[in-house]
Structure formats: structure tokens, C-alpha cells
Amino acid sequence: MTGRKRQNAEARKPAILKAFYQVIEAEGFENASMAKVAKQAGVHASLIIHYFGSKEKMVMALVDHVLQTYTSLFARLPKGGEPQERLERLLSLIWSREWHNAASFSVVFSFLALSQRDPSVMDRVRNLYGHYRRYLLEQMVLLSKAGVIRVDDPKGSAEALISLSEGSHYFCRYHIEPGTFDAHCRHMIRAARTILNATAS
Amino acid sequence: MTGRKRQNAEARKPAILKAFYQVIEAEGFENASMAKVAKQAGVHASLIIHYFGSKEKMVMALVDHVLQTYTSLFARLPKGGEPQERLERLLSLIWSREWHNAASFSVVFSFLALSQRDPSVMDRVRNLYGHYRRYLLEQMVLLSKAGVIRVDDPKGSAEALISLSEGSHYFCRYHIEPGTFDAHCRHMIRAARTILNATAS
DNA sequence: CTATTAATTGAACGTTCATTTAATAAGGGA
DNA sequence: TCCCTTATTAAATGAACGTTCAATTAATAG
Structure with missing residues (x-):
């Protein structure tokens, strides 16, 4: 054997x-x-x-793999096309099922706890979200120029959008009643539009 | 000895x-x-x-203790007074240093991971935030009636407010540069006001 | 077919784990 | 003072931990 x-x-x-x-x-x-x-x-x-x-190296390999999952998600954020359509695709990707179910919370939470005391993991998480932040900031500026949204503080608006989306993921894991996920996403997208002072589609 | x-x-x-x-x-x-x-x-x-x-019981005792910390925070949310002032106090408590530093993320994240597989922990977390949700929903209705905010969907607005605040806690732990905490809180409070369609103070 | 290399196992290592049981020490009431 | 309760330690338990190392098997190259 x-x-x-x-x-x-x-x-x-x-x-x-x-x-x-x-x-x-x-x-x-x-x-x-x-x-x-x-x-x-x-x-x-x-x-x-x-x-x-060693076990530690295996942990780091899994950390990388999970973060890679999110990197792949971020890579799908729309970068071209008509501004109005880009905004729509952006919002509906952030508040989509696959975005919310990208990884197990058990695993993610454990790794976030780990990041609090392992500087190398912290750096990797920071770096991952850094791309997301920069992308959103860039889009705030572009969409604003195109007149699709109206924000006078792109950085603050990007922070608000990230906070809203991350908090929404968290919220769903604990407070969503069965069958109300889509409604929740609609609420969040509406709130996001309000923050961005966007013209409703 | x-x-x-x-x-x-x-x-x-x-x-x-x-x-x-x-x-x-x-x-x-x-x-x-x-x-x-x-x-x-x-x-x-x-x-x-x-x-x-046993160790398991000690873990549960610490879970209770940490959740109790948050219960104490929630208990300080304003319930009476002038509506406009109540809104101000509400927002500045949610985005305060003590709210953000209520507990160690290492501990909290580990317990949130635990909640994903321990139904009793999950129930306790759900119950804790249930109070918070109900409080905010109630305030959405009251403040709306008082004309301090304008929301046509109190439940959706309460969800957005919770998501924004929880996401902001998360955001701060990873992306805040030194000395920019207060500015971030101002951004978030402004976004919250926008969501609530509130009259600025 | 044989030699070589790499995948895979099996057994053993010393350490640490949570827990149990028995012994010891301290304080309070009589 | 003595006793009883209880806080506290000491020692020992078996199981599980991560890791090491030698043995074994399968594929590959010559």
C-alpha cells in the first residue's frame, strides 16, 4: 500500500x-x-x-491562495466602456452572490486575525485592498468627470464605498434572513448611488 | 509556595x-x-x-465578556433628547475612538470565525446585533417623523448605516494612515448623513 | 532489464496539549 | 484552638501535536 x-x-x-x-x-x-x-x-x-x-509555510500558501481569489475578483472590475454602464457593472459586481461567497468566513476571519500579529500577512492584505482602493479612487475621478456621479471628495467617497461594501458582506453573514439577499443588495446599491450622488439608471 | x-x-x-x-x-x-x-x-x-x-467553557466565558463589551457600547446610544441632537450624538458615538477600539481584532476575528461553526456563538452575535438593528430602525422612523432625516425605507437605511459603520471599523484596521482617523470619521459621518438625507448640522 | 530518482509511507521522536487526581495551604467559624 | 471548607499547587495521565528519518514503491531514463 x-x-x-x-x-x-x-x-x-x-x-x-x-x-x-x-x-x-x-x-x-x-x-x-x-x-x-x-x-x-x-x-x-x-x-x-x-x-x-512546515505547517507554517502551508498556512502562508493558503493565505496566498485565498488572497489570490480576491485578486481575481478585483481583476474583473470594469475598466473600460461607457461611464454609466461602467458604474452599473461596478455596483452589480460588488453586490453579487459570487462576490459575497468568494471565500469561507471561517477561513477569512482566521486569516484576518492572523494578520493582526503577522506583519507579512498584514502587508499582503493591505496590498490586496490597496489595488481595490486605487481602482475606486480612479473611477471616482473618471465617473465624476463624465458627469455620471457628483463627488467633491473622491478619496472620501471611495472610502465610503469600500466601507459600505465590506460592511455589507459582514452584515449578510449574520443578519440576512433567507431569501432577502437580493433585496439587501438593492438597498446597498441604492445607498451607494446616494453617496455618489449618482443619477439612477 | x-x-x-x-x-x-x-x-x-x-x-x-x-x-x-x-x-x-x-x-x-x-x-x-x-x-x-x-x-x-x-x-x-x-x-x-x-x-x-474546561477550556471550552473558558472560551465561552470570554466570548460572553467580549460581547458584553459591545452591549455596553450599544447601551450608550442616545435614546432621548432633541431629534437633531440625538442624530449628532448617534453619529459621533458610532465613529468615535472608543467605538473603534472596543476590542482587539485578533480576539474578535477569532470569535467571528468560531461563530461560523458554533451555533451558540452565532446566536449570541446575532442577538447582540439584533438590538443594534432594532434600535437603528426605531431611530430611522423617529428621526424621519421629526423631519431630521428623510428616508422612505427605514429598514434599508438602517442596514446601510450598520454596513457603513461595520465596514468602516474594518477599513480603519487596515487602510488608515497615521493621523487620518478623524478625517476618515468625518468622511463616514458625511456619507451617513447623505444616506439619511439628513440636514447637515 | 537495470539504475536512478522522486513520491509516498510507516514508525518513532520529543514536546505540548487539556485534564485528573491527590496533596497542601490558608482562611473563617466554632 | 481546632475543624472544615476551599483555594491552590504538584505530579501524572494519555492523546495529539509537528517533525524527522529511514524504508518502500512507482515512474523514468538509459
């Missing part, structure tokens, strides 16, 4: 990370041991060490 | 919880062992078990 099937090492890493992710989701970061991850991945714990070097 | 000083059991529990809190903040929830908490509190690990029964 030993050394049964052979796979490429690099191809197996994502499978192990997925198992790690699942164990965290099911049992919490504090209970996600190497043995449990190995069992979930159908592999021996020593193989994980062989691939990642 | 054994049985040195004697203190009331109930009086010592808070000291142990404080030590637990500090260890989580410094080393993370996943590394906060009984031994470390005992050392931080200057007692033996077995004494902690004697007081709390």
Missing part, C-alpha cells in the same frame, strides 16, 4: 491546500492539524511536510 | 479571562493554551480548570 499512485508534486499541492481549507472550515483554524489535513487529503502527514516544508 | 495567597474564586475569574484575552492577542487563538494562560495569569493551569470546568 505504500507509494501507491504517483502524482506530480506541484499538482498535488493545490489538493492539499483544498483539504486544509476544508478542515479549517469544518473544525476551525485552531483545530486544523497536519494529521487531519492529511486524512482529508488522503495522504500521509509527512508528505505534506515534504511538499511545504 | 503552594496555596499562597487566597482570593475569592469569582473575583479571580475576570483576571484569568483577561490573561486569556492577552495571550490570544499576542499569540493567536490557535496558540492560546491553558499553560500559557496560566502563566500569564500567574496561576496553575489546573486552577483554571477548577474555576471554568
